[in-house]
Amino acid sequence: MLYDSIGVGYTTARRTDPRWMSAILAALGGARTVLDVGAGTGSYEPTDRVVYAVEPSSEMIGQRRDGAPPVVRAVAEALPVKDSAVDAVLAVLTVHHWADWRKGIAELRRVAPRRVVLAYDTRLHTEFWFVREYVPEIAELELSRPSAPDIAGELGADTMIPLPVPWDFTDGVFPAYWRRPEAYLTVxxxxxxxxxxxxxxVERGLARLRADLADGSWHxxxxxxxxxxxxxAGFRLILSR
Structure with missing residues (x-):
């Protein structure tokens, strides 16, 4: 399980950004019950309605806050809930980690009439300066993952809303430090x-970035x-009703 190894200390670097939280709440609309799939530490779980969570990583579950919604250890491809069990299902930056993402999307459609998925356009991630100039090997990984337009098509989405990354973004997603390059030396x-x-x-790319920051060429x-x-950076909030 990937996040059992890289998830240590996750809550330090990956903190809820209120601007994305507002967009997610708006997308959930009047849903009174929500299933958060691939919930991780619960960064974007609403606090104003009933929430249930599904997460496969014990490391991530262990970092959920006190009083967090109840969580079951399970995978998206086999959600342990009945058909139409909740008003809405939420999946935030998780689909690209699923073993069979199409099967997972089918499960989202099965359990809720409203589906809200935060994903990203993998093509735009490959054009990010860090990938293009320092670690181009990341492009191959990104292009092997399901992209936001593919997910939207599979989900039968009504809307796909761009979510730009502010320069002072608090959630340390990969492109979060697009204007703060020094951060990539430590995250x-x-x-x-x-x-x-x-x-x-990665070591080669970081050494090159360190040198470019030192001599001012990056700036x-x-x-x-x-x-x-x-x-x-290609992040898209996908809505299906």
Missing amino acids: RDTCSALAQAPRHA ERHRDLLELDEYD
Whole structure:
């Protein structure tokens, strides 16, 4: 289980960002009961309605806050709930980790009439400066994962809403530090894209980034990014009703 190894200390780097939380709450609408699939530590679980959680990693379950919604250890491909058991199902940045993502999507459709999935466009992730300039090996990994448009099609989505990443984003997703490059020197162990890339490639890329930060060449090349308040890294909130 991937997150049993890289999930240690997850809550330190991956903290709920209120701007994404607001978008998720709006997408859930009036749903009174929610099943959070691939719930992890529960970063984006609502507190104003009844929530149940499903998570396969014992490491992640162990980091859930006191008083968090009840959680069952299970996988998305075999949800331990009845048909139409809840008003809405939520899946935040998890589909790309599922062994059989299409089977998992079918399960989301089975258990709830409203489905809210946060995923990302893998093509845009491969164009991210860190991948393009420092660890291009990550591109192969990303392109092997289901992309937001594919997930939307399988889900029969009504809407796909872009979720830009603010420059001061608090949730340490892979592109979160697009304007704070120094952070990539220390966040490797809590980022699946870096944790799953070949170790030698990551070490090489980080050494190059460290040198580019020291001599100012990164800032020179990316002067335009430093003027932006937010960046579209491909994250999409997918709604199916």
